[in-house]
Amino acid sequence: MIYIVVLALTLGAVVTGLAYWRGRIVVPEGHVGIITRRWGPKDDTFDRVALGDTKGVQARTLRPGQVAWLKPYLYSVDFVARTHVPRDMIGVVTAREGARKPARAKIARRVECDHFQDGRAFLRNGGEEGLQIATLEGDASYLINTALFDVRLVPATYVPPGTLGLVTAKLGKIRPAVRPFGRHVECDDFQDGQEFLDQGGEQGRQLAVLGGGASYDIHPDLFDVITVDNVAASTDDLTAAHLQEIAIPMGYTGVVVTLDGAEPAGETKIGPPVAGHGSFRMPWVFLENDGVRGVQQTTLRENSVLALNPWFVRVVLIPTRVIILEWKEKSADERRNFDARLDRITVTVQGYRIHVEVSQSVQILEKAAPVLVSKFGGTGRSALGGLVDDPLPIQRFVDNVLGDTVAAYFAGIAAAGTVEDFISGYHDTRTNLSDKVAQALKGWDVQALESNLGRFEAEDPALNERFKETADAQIRQGTLAAVTASLEDETRIAEARAHADVLGAALEFRAHVEALGAENVTMIKAIEAVAQMKWPQVIGGDITAMAQTLPPAVLHELLTRFREMRDEQAIGREEPRREITDVTFGRANENP
Template identity: 35%
Template sequence: MVEVLGYLLVLAVIAGLLYTGLTGFHRVPDGRVGLVVKKFGGTRRRDDDPRVSFHGAAGPQARTLPANSVQWLPRWLYDVRYVERTEVPNGTIGLVIAKAGASQPVGAVLATHVECDDFTDGERFLREGGQRGRQQHVLRGGSYDINTDLFEVITVQTPEALDREGLTPQDLRQIAVPVGETGVVITHVGAPPNADQDTVGRVVGGHAKFQLPWVFLSGGGQQGVQGETLDEGGHYAINPWFAHVVLIPSRVLILEWSGERKDEHNLDAALDQVVLDVQGHTVRLDMKQTVQIPPDAAPRLIRRFGDVRAPAAHLAGRAPVRQFVEKELASFVAGYFRRISARYRIQEFITKYDEVGNELAAEVRQALARTGVVAVNTTLEEFTCDEPELNEMRRKIALQVEQVKIEKERLHHLEAQRASEAVLAEIEMQRVRVEEARKQLEYVELKILLDRLGPEHVAMERILHEWSQVNVPQVIAGADGDLAHAMLQAMPFTQARDMLMNMADAAKGLERSQERKAISEGDA
């Protein structure tokens, strides 16, 4: 009987061992991760986290069972449960929060980085001092065997976690910098920024365009607007807890001062038609200014005019550019026209309008150079005045100016073909045509100024008086009595033009005086 009981006991032990051995195998399904909980164990070590153990103490374990694997863990000692692998959709990033680990220093925003194979090696993370809280490293699109007892992963598919962290799905999309734009990076952590408003963060190497925050921070990277920018056409996985990106257009921008209605989101939405008063005459004109913001100038523009993050992604970066257009460029243009309104006479404005455009272009170019923005081209459209007579005068001058440009372009074309004697002879002829067109322009301008003086006998009277004051031949008769032609032959164009402008001002003043006198006598 004793022997039978002995045999039975041995059989029971063997059966128990067989059962334990056979049931201790755990097959992890495809697309799942096995999370292990130890039912009991030895004394917990001091450096072992009570939430998740990496030394084998009782409770949740740091190590995981990978998908499509078979592991042996006795059921009397371990429980295993299966969870879905962590999926990060392509084109997005996953943010990680550690639930266990060492404490972060007081005031720290992000945990110290620890290499742990994209958070799939929880044991290494805890063993090397990984800290609880928000992590610097992000997960790119893909599948990961992550211990969800140790880490929480926030993706575009976890809306509740996004809301809790104050994030939007857009924050978790990789930064795509379109062609024709520059990505300006603004970091939320780092060394204190410079106090100078024109200074941006110093360049730190090796951080792969801000995709490795720990390298940036260990190299002394500063908080705030960075001098290094993101290149157009690139895609960047940047941790939104570490930094955000403002897209600034680097393509050529066309800004228009006009009375036409514009979309409220346009960069030039606040630019109206230019209206100025020249000697009591209201002058209206449209203007176009093309500018370009080079990549190295974009960070300073953000530093000066602020970073107003737009609610719509396609408007990001436009707010500081609009601030620049309205506060810097528009203010300068308005100041320029105020100055010339007081400086120019209406006759000068009509005859020197092209010079006004050239002067404005030069001054805008010089003013914007201080900001790093390039003034590509300045164009003044033909103006309209409150007097139709003045508009007609300007039209005649503009037509002749265009003719001069055409002749000059023909000359340049010929000079580029200096291949034969025939071409050289034609070049000389074209130079003559250019000079003739220029002389014709001078003639048209003087003719218009003479017409402004009024009746012929009054004009002659004034011209004779002025003529006697200058050192020129005392003969003013020209072919067919053409006074403008005679003046051009007798004296320099600029001297003749200035003389006629003075007389036109005096004649205009006399007319106004007579009008006021007539009105007062009529009232009497």
């Protein structure tokens, strides 16, 4: 009997041990344990995944490294690899189980469930079946119950540096037909889809853009994003050029034309300044503050670099640097020049056809740029904006204002004068033309800087010879005037140097007199003069003999020199010797 009891206990222990080891679960690293209950009551709420401990796949999971014991006859566990979302990718989640979405809802609301790693929290908190609005960030791994959630990997939205991304919302409220854009809502650059919907985001084009040089975790089933990488597939005529940041070069200003806004009132052609929109980078502020559609008074300064929505603004470049306009024959390569419509001037004087080349330098002030765009327009017929380097507004301005002014001026000269007047009045023609141009530009805030007449060319060769003779004569006159002026300058320099030499000698003599006395200076001068004379090798006797020996010319020179030194000594003792010093140093006469 005892033997039977011991045997039974032993068998029981063995069975118990075997059952324990069969029910012991250890989840490997990098895996998730998905539990299935083999039999039992069914869940009344969820058919495919059980929230409570009922028959079927369980919402709860076993984590890696976790040791658990489950009744082996009641539960089974499958190990699946954890879900990894690589860098620059996002995970789009679809729930296989959950509450039904509201009518017309196409995407499930976000619920707290630890990034879909807590299936029971997802179901308890009202998680909805189907496509989820929340996504999984890249460069991370998640312990996802793959029986409850399906994860689809899609690339994150990348906008290259120096470009921008345009956004269109697929879901949201229906915007009014009178507005081309959905109302702006703050939603972390469209990365928070739930916030977008909660704040009343509307379907369609969005006013905000995505800045370049960044990646965005944007739900592809909620938003479409157009970048330079996929713009070729867009259907609204966008190009990669439209998606570039707008850079205003040095020497230019950017005139802004808004494609949306309030209707201009009355005769208003240029929209007044609107505060707070950050140089049109926040168009929703511009619209909220009743910004007017069309050409704006506020311009974009040179060297500005801005990410502007090409669905909202067009920027026309207008030069503010000095530009030179030329009335001459143009080549095909010059058709985009600002003076492309200006041909050389042709007038008829007394039956002679004469061609004249003219050049005019001008500078457009920044405040004039919006007026020129408003008055003379451009080629922008497209509904799209972006940067427009269009010379047409300036070409039209130059042609209609300057072209007509210059043509009318020369026509008047030709009608009122003769060929001789036309040839000889070159200087007056240029001066009068400069005045006419300045007067024509005065009301446009455009500065006329310099007017120049080029060569005259007649269709008659004989008249061209007369032009040449006149030009040669003017060159000779100019050369003669230059030579005469040079000689006059040299004469004045020589006179100044001579005057300086005289003053220097007088000052030196005065200094000697004041230091040594007039008589001693006279004696020194006499000795110097005698020393410079040519003397015979031997002279004997007294001064009379010396005088008899000297040649008459030398004797005369010696006597003359003595008389001069005597006069200088007398001058040195007289008051007028101060006049040299007084004049030289600007001092008033003083008593000795």
